[in-house]
Amino acid sequence: MPPLLEIDNLYTQFFTSAGTVRAVDGISYVVEEGETVAIVGESGCGKSVSALSILRLIPDPPGRIVEGSIRFMGRELLQLSDEEIRHVRGREIAMVFQEPMTSLNPVLTIGRQLTETLTHHLDMDDDAARARALELLDLVGISDPDRRLGQYPHHLSGGMRQRVMIAMALCCEPKLIIADEPTTALDVTIQAQILELMKELTRNMGVALIIITHNLGVVARYADRVNVMYAGKIIERGTALDIYHSPAHPYTLALLRSVPRMDQPRKEKLDPVEGQPPDLTTLDEGCPFRPRCRYVVDRCAEENPLLEPVSEGHLSACWEKDRLRGPLKEAS
């Protein structure tokens, strides 16, 4: 049986006056039915673009998916007509965006924004859609749903709005939800609530989840599998356990040092990843992480390493991946 979603060798680029931005530069990964997959990386590494590419929501111009394949339940999404992809959007694959403050339409009621998906995709009449909307608001933990339906987004707090976004995503019981940094814009205390909610709902409803984040701490608790992205490429992949306890890429290591860890003594201060993220318009044939890398060798400038196994199901794109896993353990 084929996986739910299979992305193969995907390239998405933006053609701008400053040059071609190689935002997604040949990524491949799969999502199995019902599982939670994380995509982690610094801001600007192509996470959002890779997510938007799945639903073909890349603004064109300036962007375009130039190569690759995205198979969803056996269908090639990149081959679908505009009409066909619209039936996938919101119905089979739904999205939750980063900015709850701006992702809801300020001039339409919450009710309208919830029910329009239902009437559009599921041909519900107004009463049925309203009943379902009430049910959904209740499900995502919004109190007094009857009143909320008539309210506008500015009446709601950020956390509430993100709950509404989640309710919207769940509307048509999709097979897959893509959540693009769903908690980055929220208060720390709310973040955990929202993540728990998503975890619980997707598990109960058997929905697969792609969760995008720049916070490895989030990943450890919520993801079955993790893809670490750097400069448009996946540079390490493994289970949450692999990534957290035996990282095999210097970038992942650096990321781990930048988040607080429960399983280690508290350090004086966290190290952000040193150096600047690379300019995606001027990538060369070498490894894009080498200017910031502590383990750099001559070969890194000549050839960009491919994603290759270090153990069963754990892959890394680093020439020094084997050396990395030995001495580092001792050092930490």
Next chain:
Amino acid sequence: MYKYIVKRVLLMIPTLIGAAVLVFFILRLIPGDVCELRLAGSGLYADPAEIELCRTNLGLNDPIPVQFADFVWGFFILDLGDSMWTGKPITFEIGLRFQLSLQVAFMATFVAVLISIPLGTISAIKQDTWIDYVVRVFSIAGIAIPSFWLGIMIILGLLIATQKFLGTPWMPPIEYVSPLEDPLGNMAQLIWPSVATGYRYSAVATRMTRSALLEVLREDYIRTARAKGLLEKVIINRHALKNSLLPVVTVIGIEFAFLMGGLVVTEQVFNLNGLGKLFVESVLNNDYTMTQALVMIVVAVFVFTNFVVDLFYAWLDPRIRYG
């Protein structure tokens, strides 16, 4: 919402007072007065005593504060008084002209809204296609071409076309008739200036619609709507247009108010007896009462139009409605 309306209405008062003070004092800074002009204006000799008598009769010799109080009080009880130049009641002088200007302003607005919103929308949706280029040329031309020149071209075009096809040249009628009496005759006169001014107006509004819509289409909530799989026409009509209309409504309001008092040259071209022409004459004649009345009327139209625009805002945007 109720509070919002009350606030807007109260805000009109200081604007009107400010305008009254300004026009009253600025007029009196202009050298000469209506009596000199009337009696000795064309270089004739006039008896100073006669001029003095005229001044006394018109109240120009009263102390300034008394004159000001008279003016404000008159406006307050809606008695605008008589024209200092013609001696006839100002309401009589203004009546028909106001009706004419109001009608032209309404018709031009109608033309402009009818053209600009669909055109601006198509242009934004089809950005950088030939449709967009055609619309942009149309609207840039509209902004570049003065209304009076377009008016002249329209009149010439009418003359030439009627000469050619009917045998006799035809010009729009000059005499104003109320649309209630003779709708056809009324239209035959006013449709042309409405089109001439409406074109420029629609050009401004088209560009505004286009750029506002383009901006809204880049908003996150439009991406959300796309991710929901909605039809493109639903995304435009339900999610984008209402948000992008805010600046368009502002432009429409400003242009409408401008048409009520600023149509001097176009009125000349079409030989219309509108407010603009009366305005110029009253200033040239130092006809204080008339100029004051006209300024206050135009300001009142501006203020009222703004109020209507604010109501539209509240209707379009719940953040204002509940703010």
